[in-house]
Amino acid sequence: MPELPEVETVVSDLQKITGRTIRAVRHGKKKLRLPWKPIWNARVAGTRIEAIRRRGKWIIVELSGKGTAPRLLVHLGMTGRFTVVAHEPALHRHMVLDLDDGTELQFFDPRRFGSITLHGSEQDLQDVFERKKLGPEPEDLQVVGFSVAVCNTARNLKTLLLDQRVVAGVGNIYANEACFVSKLHPLRRGATLTRTECQRLVQSIKTVIRRAIRHRGTTLPDGGYLGGGFQNRLYVYDRAGQGCRTCSAAIERIVVANRATYYCPACQPIALE
């Protein structure tokens, strides 16, 4: 389900529980992509939620204990939900944090590509991101830095946009959309971009992500997360065979990096190498 705009929406909705104290932690037995260690239960119980924020597609819950500052790091994978709900069936529920006002912060994830891990300090967390070489937030993207990653490589644009080291938080939907808005074919190789095209791509990424956030992200039929409205404004994603919103040409679907890739053959002509 979640790319940056959807994660941003989840985080924004969770702001209401900052200040709450976590009374107890309950976790399921099924294994997520990364294992939750049972010893972490005691380190989380009794702490206070100081802040909840986002980095790329990662959710960070800042906790404060006695002399410590642990951090929960949550990734929603493809189908994860991280939300305060009551009276929800326990199906696919992998963790429950009991809060001091009687509410419960719960993590659901049918496909279990998501994860929750605990890190001892802000520094430990930063080390995790550094090891991953997580790239800049779209908002912080600079043409100069982006050029270094993109304009000297034979890799295609679609693959580059999905690479979290190049830019953090862009996933399959918004990679497709950013290519369309910048009028660049997803198979264009980075090194063939002119300076102008590179600038256009950076601007398009920012625009697409900003607009999606404003609409609370994209809600797809199978997703667990509800409330987003951007699915009605997508230019190309999941629109194979339908008319381009700009020129009416039929949107095409190809597979790049094993992911469905959509583009308008008229608005995004393939550059001849």
Next chain:
DNA sequence: CTGTAATCCTGCGAGC
């Protein structure tokens, strides 16, 4: 270095 495929999972819709 690049691209491709497979892997971890469950659920859903299409087609027979």
Next chain:
DNA sequence: TGCTCGCAGGATTACA
């Protein structure tokens, strides 16, 4: 109605 198949918003690894 019930089955199989393909596909799905992610990230990582192995291999040619």
